[in-house]
Amino acid sequence: MGQPHPLAEPLGLGPGDHVAWALDDGEYAGAVTSYFAEGVARREKLVFVNGHGEGCLDLLSELSERDQLLERGQLVLPPSDETYGRLLDHDIWHHVEHFERLAALAVDAGYAGLRVWADITPLTEDPHTLQRYLDYDVAIEATFRTCPATGLCALDATRPQAHWTRLASRHSLRRGRTDSPPMAVTMYDSEARLVGEVDLSCHDELADALSSITRTTRGPLRLDLADLEFLDVGGARVLAGFVTELAEAGRPVDLVGAGRLTARLLALFGVRATQAPAQASAQTPAQPPIDPETEPPAGGMTR
Amino acid sequence: MSTATTGTWTGERFAHEAFVFDDDEQVRRRCVPYVQEALERDEPVVVVAGERVRALLRDAFGSSTDGFAVFAAAEDSWHGASGTLAAYQDSMQPLLAAGAPWRLIGEPVWLAYAGGAAWSRFEGVANEAFADYPYYSLCLHDRRRLTPALIEGQLRTHPMVWDGSAPAPNPAYVSTAEYLRTVEPAWTETPGTARAVRISSVREAHRTIRALAEDTVPELRPDDAVLAVYELVSNALRAAGAAHVHRWDSNGAVVWQVSDDGPGMHDVAAGYTPPSREPTGGRGLWLARSLADEASVRSHGPGTAVRLYFARGAATGSGT
Numbered sequence: 311m312g313q314p315h316p317l318a319e320p321l322g323l324g325p326g327d328h329v330a331w332a333l334d335d336g337e338y339a340g341a342v343t344s345y346f347a348e349g350v351a352r353r354e355k356l357v358f359v360n361g362h363g364e365g366c367l368d369l370l371s372e373l374s375e376r377d378q379l380l381e382r383g384q385l386v387l388p389p390s391d392e393t394y395g396r397l398l399d400h401d402i403w404h405h406v407e408h409f410e411r412l413a414a415l416a417v418d419a420g421y422a423g424l425r426v427w428a429d430i431t432p433l434t435e436d437p438h439t440l441q442r443y444l445d446y447d448v449a450i451e452a453t454f455r456t457c458p459a460t461g462l463c464a465l466d467a468t469r470p471q472a473h474w475t476r477l478a479s480r481h482s483l484r485r486g487r488t489d490s491p492p493m494a495v496t497m498y499d500s501e502a503r504l505v506g507e508v509d510l511s512c513h514d515e516l517a518d519a520l521s522s523i524t525r526t527t528r529g530p531l532r533l534d535l536a537d538l539e540f541l542d543v544g545g546a547r548v549l550a551g552f553v554t555e556l557a558e559a560g561r562p563v564d565l566v567g568a569g570r571l572t573a574r575l576l577a578l579f580g581v582r583a584t585q586a587p588a589q590a591s592a593q594t595p596a597q598p599p600i601d602p603e604t605e606p607p608a609g610g611m612t613r
Numbered sequence: 614m615s616t617a618t619t620g621t622w623t624g625e626r627f628a629h630e631a632f633v634f635d636d637d638e639q640v641r642r643r644c645v646p647y648v649q650e651a652l653e654r655d656e657p658v659v660v661v662a663g664e665r666v667r668a669l670l671r672d673a674f675g676s677s678t679d680g681f682a683v684f685a686a687a688e689d690s691w692h693g694a695s696g697t698l699a700a701y702q703d704s705m706q707p708l709l710a711a712g713a714p715w716r717l718i719g720e721p722v723w724l725a726y727a728g729g730a731a732w733s734r735f736e737g738v739a740n741e742a743f744a745d746y747p748y749y750s751l752c753l754h755d756r757r758r759l760t761p762a763l764i765e766g767q768l769r770t771h772p773m774v775w776d777g778s779a780p781a782p783n784p785a786y787v788s789t790a791e792y793l794r795t796v797e798p799a800w801t802e803t804p805g806t807a808r809a810v811r812i813s814s815v816r817e818a819h820r821t822i823r824a825l826a827e828d829t830v831p832e833l834r835p836d837d838a839v840l841a842v843y844e845l846v847s848n849a850l851r852a853a854g855a856a857h858v859h860r861w862d863s864n865g866a867v868v869w870q871v872s873d874d875g876p877g878m879h880d881v882a883a884g885y886t887p888p889s890r891e892p893t894g895g896r897g898l899w900l901a902r903s904l905a906d907e908a909s910v911r912s913h914g915p916g917t918a919v920r921l922y923f924a925r926g927a928a929t930g931s932g933t
Contacts, residue, residue: 489816510815510847540819543844543896571840578888578896 314478314494314506317485320345320462324352325423328454330481332467332474332488339369342427345462346373346385349425354460355416356385356425359393361432384421390432397442402449402526409450413457423458431466434473447480448522451497479512479519495519498534502527505537508545516545520552529561536567536586541575550579618647619749620773620780624656624714628749629740630780631771633764635756637669643775644718645673647751651716657682657708659748661690662720666753670718682708682715691723694731695903698739699887709746720753724763733766734796737789738885740772766796790881797881797909798922803870807861813854818846825860832867832923834904841904842869844897845919849873853916866906867925872918883910884919 320331320341333341342358349356356379360366366387370376379385397405413424433440447463454461465477467487478490482505493506493516502523508516523531533553541549553563553576565576565583573583622628634640648670651658658681660670667686671678678684683704691697708715721736723729736752752771754764768774768785769792775781787795808828812818822842832838842858849856853875860869884898898919902908907922 492819507819509819509843510850540840542819542840542847543900544847547896571836575900578900 546575737770
């Protein structure tokens with residue numbers, strides 16, 4: 311968690327990591343191969359949700375023992391449009407539970423966990439499916455905290471920048487080919503988190519990412535601002551609008567961990583936030599509590 | 614019927630009187646008929662005053678003071694100058710919504726508190742900001758408790774005084790713009806040694822300002838300075854597409870100047886008035902003023918220049 315974290319390579323990722331990745335054709339095969347090779351070393355079940363049809367096999371031609379992996383079912387290659395087209399059919403949480411079941415089945419089958427490379431490029435053709443996926447992307451974030459799963463959402467870097475911006479604003483871990491928003495909205499357990507810096511460059515992206523929270527959660531909401539490093543007046547206006555809209559719908563929002571200036575900015579719009587103790591936020595960066603009972607043996611970037 | 618206690622005030626607009634007194638009897642003679650008249654007319658009465666004035670009103674009106682719209686201790690009502698004006702504006706909203714004229718007795722005892730002298734600027738700004746509010750503001754000043762300089766500041770910002778029998782034009786009153794020019798820091802030339810940057814990218818604005826803040830002697834509250842300057846740059850980027858930022862040290866303060874070439878506000882009082890409750894209204898300059906220790910606004914060619922002053926921190930301190 312914490313600040314939006316730029317990555318250089320799709321390596322060193324493990325359970326708990328949920329990454330956004332923009333890449334072009336020239337680097338695709340190398341990146342997806344490295345990602346899955348690491349999964350093989352970790353004894354994970356590998357899922358390549360791809361938009362390449364027959365061509366996806368070629369992308370994995372350098373993956374050691376590719377055909378054996380396929381043969382014994384450790385590697386599967388479902389197409390993106392079919393997989394995520396189903397998102398329109400049911401409630402988002404139905405799909406999140408489905409993902410959790412897949413992770414549990416992988417463990418039952420003797421794997422250390424589930425490793426998914428999800429190419430969402432085909433979804434950019436249809437705004438409804440893409441929106442649905444982006445909502446799902448926010449909702450499923452917390453699942454990576456509780457399941458032994460690693461996820462990477464890949465997007466063709468040549469697609470319009472707006473697609474990348476929307477994807478990146480829902481991931482703390484990301485690698486873009488172009489500018490990425492300096493903030494991210496994610497879920498952790500049942501609470502939402504806004505991390506990074508909100509300035510003039512990302513007000514629309516913030517509103518868009520928060521709208522996924524509005525659609526995918528129910529009832530009262532807790533929004534943690536402890537890792538929000540900078541907020542400007544325009545960002546406070548967006549945040550206050552989000553809080554007011556939910557409150558008017560009977561959904562109180564508890565804003566916690568706000569810095570002194572963040573609380574002051576929100577007060578300009580009549581919104582109250584609970585301030586973090588003066589020193590606590592500086593000395594104790596927001597980290598997920600580590601439970602030795604459920605902690606996977608080998609973690610990823612987020613730990 | 615003559616209105617001896619509020620002169621020609623018709624109850625349609627704002628009236629603003631400074632009343633200076635030397636003893637309790639003077640303030641009783643001014644305030645008791647004023648409140649009595651309001652009660653007879655069913656006009657709401659708002660009192661925010663020091664302990665002695667409140668005791669005096671309780672003596673005169675007994676438990677009726679419980680029925681006043683507000684009967685509050687001025688000693689508990691100070692939240693810094695801009696915060697106090699904002700709270701004051703908020704407290705008037707129910708009265709404004711009710712649509713009938715009301716009367717205020719205000720005793721800004723906080724003028725004598727640390728930083729309280731700045732309140733006179735907000736009294737001046739209120740003349741324009743609250744011009745359409747239908748209330749009479751009777752502001753009390755106890756010569757036994759306030760210095761002559763503090764009372765002079767109040768007299769220069771109130772259009773009316775009491776002439777012994779009725780409200781009268783105040784000869785000491787000056788326009789808000791003129792008053793602000795005399796009390797804000799003098800607008801000297803930008804020193805040639807000032808660090809200067811031009812910002813034209815929204816993506817770079819925050820990083821550039823942060824880097825400039827860390828460049829030399831830090832402010833005592835660097836995060837406040839960065840946010841305040843950011844908001845001015847943000848306004849300039851919207852108005853003109855680019856902002857010129859200068860930063861220099863001056864007499865123990867760090868001065869930031871943000872200027873642009875776009876059409877903007879040139880009102881020296883800009884940013885003193887609390888922002889409207891409308892979510893779309895601008896808040897940047899008001900926030901910048903309230904974060905800074907001092908601020909001033911000037912025309913700058915076709916555009917605007919704003920200076921913010923922040924107390925300096927230690928050169929070798931942690932700065933955080």
